[in-house]
Amino acid sequence: MSNNATRKPAWVIGEDWASVVAGFLIIALILLASYNIQTPSFAGKAGWGDFNTLLDGLFSSKQANATSATFGLFLVISVIGLILSGKSLKNYFWGFLAIFVLTLIAQIVSSFTGFKNFGLETVLFSLVIGLLISNLFNLPEWLRSALNTELYVKIGLVLLGATILFGDILTAGGYGILQAVVVVFGVWYFAFWIAKKLKVDDEYATMLASAVSICGVSAAIATAGAINGDKKKLSMVVSLVLIVAIPMMIFMPIIAKWIGLSEAVTGAWLGGTIDTTGAVVGAGTIAGEDGLKYATIIKFSQNVLLGVAAFAISIFWAYRNKRGEKRERVSLSILWERFPKFVLGFMLVSLFYSFILSPELTKSSGSLLKSFCNFWFALAFISIGLETRFSDFKAADNKGPVYAFLAAQGFNIILTLVVAYVIFGIIAA
Template sequence: MASKTFELSEDWVVVILGLAIIALALFGVIVPKPSFNWSDSETLQNTVLSQKNLIAMGAQFVVVYAAAILGAILLKKNLKALLIVFPTVYLLTLFALVLAGNAVIKDYNLEAVIFSLAIGLIISNCFKLPTWFKEALSTELYVKVGLVLLGTTVIFGDILKAGSLGLIQALLVVVSVWYFAYWVCRKLKIDKEMSLMLSSAVSICGVSAAIATSGAIKGDTKKLSYVISLVLITAIPMMIFMPYIAQWLNLSQEVTGAWLGGSIDTTGAVVASGSLVGEEALKISTIVKFSQNVLLGIAAFFISIYWTYSKSVDDETKKEKPTLKLIWERFPKFVVGFVFVSLLFSFVVSPETNDQIKDSLKSLQGLWFALAFTSIGLETNFKDLFKQDNKKPLYAFIVAQTFNIVVTLIIALALFN
């Protein structure tokens, strides 16, 4: 009788890769963080394209390329295709990061992910990419490795620093808005997968929440890119107009900051809008937004449990009692890696060590996410994002975001007035 071949699932491979990158940093192999900030051709040449910065970019490439190769070997994927495709994806992503680093672009708070996605979409819709190229794209793996690394930033001590009022508001907003958004989605007969991603994006922290939820439920990358497009498009007008609405309503800086931090989905847009109001508004908005970001890991964990359980009682297996074993088999294991890393950096890694390596790991985390968005663009047909049957999620997002704005204002007035 032939022995059963042992195979690692993608989630366990993700945990291995994420922990390996973190272990390198903890043992002193700290990958330098490259700078992508520039304002004119001179600073572009002397800063971004300087020898020192190019070496930092090269060091990051070596780490992520080695991780991608190891992942392909462990998952028994086409290594020959990956050796060609990954450097291509990296170069496109690098171009997006440089574009996003421009001072004018930064003033508009346009994040690197939107350029990564746009570049991928342009290429995939203007050129016919070969099947072997698309099959070598490992979008989910890149997203999940980034999420494991995200655990290094969710520190228990920082949660306490966020302030009790910020945490109370974050909890009230996240719970109420998430359930309302999910209810609206289900009333409009939007599928569960899209409903979960959209509800998390509106209620928690935009792009990061959509990514985390997609990873937790192994969501469709086309649906993820659609939700991200909605988040990024709506964040800009909210960032511009909400400070003026707050002024018209004669709100204090504290209330305005709490309102902005709880309503606007992207951190960059929150900082920009808070800056338009004043120093106190900026401080409060940042605390509230950080408090919501802290809840991301907790939300992803419970969404994983819900999704795993609901999948275990779907139409195919509704007659089968959902045992703990079945739930564990379907549970996304990368969440275990995220929680482990968060606990490790909260209670084991010293603050001094964390200060030395946090910038490096955060930069690598952002790179993995950017690589994922480039990959999403390369495997997505642009017309699929805005076709007829995608109007219901758009309506649901607008309704949920409006509810978010109103409820957050009421809570901000109650807590910070």
């Protein structure tokens, strides 16, 4: 075959760079063209507890406008991303329409008040819906054409930079950052170590350690993108994070009151261990006003470390060969080739929103970008579910990762309690 036949078109820049371009296009649209239509939100922050409330939210003119605008924007942006990635657009419209509708269904289900009270997030229902469909039916080819998980995840991660601000360090305060650094590094190392002891592979162990130690779902997704991790392993880690967060949210505030912890220590403990923002807020609310305040501060502190961790993990992974062994010598060209470019996009967006944009514009556009980010993640997890069959989990030995996750979370609970008590119960008291 000739070189001309295999040469890529000039516009094909690869999926990583395509996600960066797509993310920057969305930001430019918001900042320069004043686009301000939120993604669909059913029944508002309170959620729906009865069908009348749900129907009012479903069929309002505001909802119709948000749904149609979101579909058009996300379709155009994803098409641009696919073109820049060099992928086919055959049957893409109908496939994207299908996963968009499934994502809306996941949002409707997750908006139920009972689920919101437990901190269950849309990505969990997206994954479950995708898994049910893929295991009950044979997927048509036109639907498979829209399952571009990596692109959706990477675009979402670039936009996530607008919500991970360096200014949050000042909000969190020195004590919050001190606890976050001690806990994140200590728990990450232990989680990785125990996973290796249980014969979990490096890829699984890295995603698992990041999820437990930093900030749950976002950390797992960022790490999977940074190391080009297996989507099925990512879905397992995310499922563990979301499921384990429920009993933690319920029982940890009760245990804190039983052993007589102050609200400050309780909040610091909750914020440092519970891996989903919704569950942190739920547990902090149970703990009291000060408990919620300190839980949020610590959660912010650990979220700030996500960008640093993703960057460090990217460099670490680039120094390893495909068998997971450390390279003796790595040229700069190989390092650059293997480095995930979307991490640079994430960092640039975070820097731009932290130091260049005005606080007012940062707050208003950052809120919109957060909703966009969550919607991209929901699309990605619908896709992961549709690509995964339960037989894949049955064929693999998944006990090791589950045991490693539970052991790491147990260590996280104990270590964070000690650190929170020392810092907020003794030093800062």
